[in-house]
Amino acid sequence: MFATVAPIATWSSPVPPRPIAGPAQANVLEPLKAVAVTVRTDRDEEIVAQGDPARHCYLLVSGCARTVKLMEDGRRQVGEFLLPGDLFGWEALDEHDFGVEAVTPVTLLRFPRSALETLVDRDRHFARQLRALSAGQIRAGRERLVLLGRKTACERIASFLLEMAQRIRGEGGAMIGLPMSRADMADYLGLTIETVCRGLAQLRTAGVIAVERSKIVILDRRALGVAGCETVH
Amino acid sequence: MFATVAPIATWSSPVPPRPIAGPAQANVLEPLKAVAVTVRTDRDEEIVAQGDPARHCYLLVSGCARTVKLMEDGRRQVGEFLLPGDLFGWEALDEHDFGVEAVTPVTLLRFPRSALETLVDRDRHFARQLRALSAGQIRAGRERLVLLGRKTACERIASFLLEMAQRIRGEGGAMIGLPMSRADMADYLGLTIETVCRGLAQLRTAGVIAVERSKIVILDRRALGVAGCETVH
DNA sequence: CGTACTCTTGACTCTAATCAAAGTTGGTGG
DNA sequence: CCACCAACTTTGATTAGAGTCAAGAGTACG
Numbered sequence: 052m053f054a055t056v057a058p059i060a061t062w063s064s065p066v067p068p069r070p071i072a073g074p075a076q077a078n079v080l081e082p083l084k085a086v087a088v089t090v091r092t093d094r095d096e097e098i099v100a101q102g103d104p105a106r107h108c109y110l111l112v113s114g115c116a117r118t119v120k121l122m123e124d125g126r127r128q129v130g131e132f133l134l135p136g137d138l139f140g141w142e143a144l145d146e147h148d149f150g151v152e153a154v155t156p157v158t159l160l161r162f163p164r165s166a167l168e169t170l171v172d173r174d175r176h177f178a179r180q181l182r183a184l185s186a187g188q189i190r191a192g193r194e195r196l197v198l199l200g201r202k203t204a205c206e207r208i209a210s211f212l213l214e215m216a217q218r219i220r221g222e223g224g225a226m227i228g229l230p231m232s233r234a235d236m237a238d239y240l241g242l243t244i245e246t247v248c249r250g251l252a253q254l255r256t257a258g259v260i261a262v263e264r265s266k267i268v269i270l271d272r273r274a275l276g277v278a279g280c281e282t283v284h
Numbered sequence: 285m286f287a288t289v290a291p292i293a294t295w296s297s298p299v300p301p302r303p304i305a306g307p308a309q310a311n312v313l314e315p316l317k318a319v320a321v322t323v324r325t326d327r328d329e330e331i332v333a334q335g336d337p338a339r340h341c342y343l344l345v346s347g348c349a350r351t352v353k354l355m356e357d358g359r360r361q362v363g364e365f366l367l368p369g370d371l372f373g374w375e376a377l378d379e380h381d382f383g384v385e386a387v388t389p390v391t392l393l394r395f396p397r398s399a400l401e402t403l404v405d406r407d408r409h410f411a412r413q414l415r416a417l418s419a420g421q422i423r424a425g426r427e428r429l430v431l432l433g434r435k436t437a438c439e440r441i442a443s444f445l446l447e448m449a450q451r452i453r454g455e456g457g458a459m460i461g462l463p464m465s466r467a468d469m470a471d472y473l474g475l476t477i478e479t480v481c482r483g484l485a486q487l488r489t490a491g492v493i494a495v496e497r498s499k500i501v502i503l504d505r506r507a508l509g510v511a512g513c514e515t516v517h
Numbered sequence: 518c519g520t521a522c523t524c525t526t527g528a529c530t531c532t533a534a535t536c537a538a539a540g541t542t543g544g545t546g547g
Numbered sequence: 548c549c550a551c552c553a554a555c556t557t558t559g560a561t562t563a564g565a566g567t568c569a570a571g572a573g574t575a576c577g
Binding site: 436437475476478479482497 | 564565566567568573574
Binding site for chain 2: 192195240
């Protein structure tokens, strides 16, 4: 079925906030790479434990990771999904408030937070990029507040799919391969696994998307935007 | 009743992330004050409209304000409450994604975002402070994600009271005067007015707090922390 | 003193969670 | 290569927590 679905459209929306280490920016991180250690991790392995002393920062090179906060009774909230080029941990104070776990096998660069501090003080250009990164994080966080505080289950799911479609940007067209399980999606969206399934089913029935496990095709981007209460960008 | 309630305790928790313009830091903003305009606004007046071009930043001097996102159908999410010393708007890209409204009559300093950019580039000390501020914002935002994504109504309310108690730090003891209405609290916590009332009533019945309109006394801080799922700091 | 507003409480509804069970899929080993 | 197993996903039935609707109480203000 999926092999026969033609690419529907290329994105007309503006470029998403670009990761700090995207192709065009890779050079600004060069000084850090000198002191960086490459780390490889298997699926579901822990990269940073919640509460770890925050000595290091991480730059995700390949794969997908999730940041996680676990409550004492086991309730779990996924903070964000990290994709290649995403930086984690520079904003820690004394310790990492969220843990980091591999969603797929991942490769990361690990370097001391002090190295980042030094670079920021020395390199005005890098400092500006880091500022832009912070601003993007803060704004994205606020968008999540609206999602978690005021959107319905189905709206959250639609918004999530749009976000992922923008960020993953696979080879061809509107098909996206979601690296994370339904459980991860649920904990990201403040829902349960079952509700995520039902929401996807509802969007499928409405003809907005096609779903097959982790592969999702956006059939009607406009309708998905409406379903997610995303004002047209 | 409230006049007879003795102060219960002083806070034993660590200092909260300090606003950038608190007494000790006031000096670093001096260069900005030269180009700043003082703005005064009445209760419920709009200070920044959602979607305004982001030419200015604001430093709240006195009173309380809320940042607000309105969805097309009228659903509302309060992003944060701004208290004296809080900075708003530096993180905007092209436009302010949230509006700002006065909760009480407020005084603010308004200055061009470009002035902040300049200061940041020139003053390493200030840049570091701004970085600390961003980091604090990001961490606070993540805490909110857990609150909105995974906590029950009553837990959200308990967490909120603790946050406000820390930030407002009134003259005497455990009594806090909340400047915002139940509606503002509800939109901050992703709840309805009625649910906020019921949650407060529940905490009152449990003997954890005393409530009278906007005046709230924390009778049992430990129990409130437990009710809010706040791991002991 | 009256009016308008906010807050509180009650009754009922509805969305999403929970509990339960039946498909799917992919990986492993025979 | 195929069968089996464990994990994940999907769907269904029921429950619970928060939302909605409604009415009344308390306050602040003119």
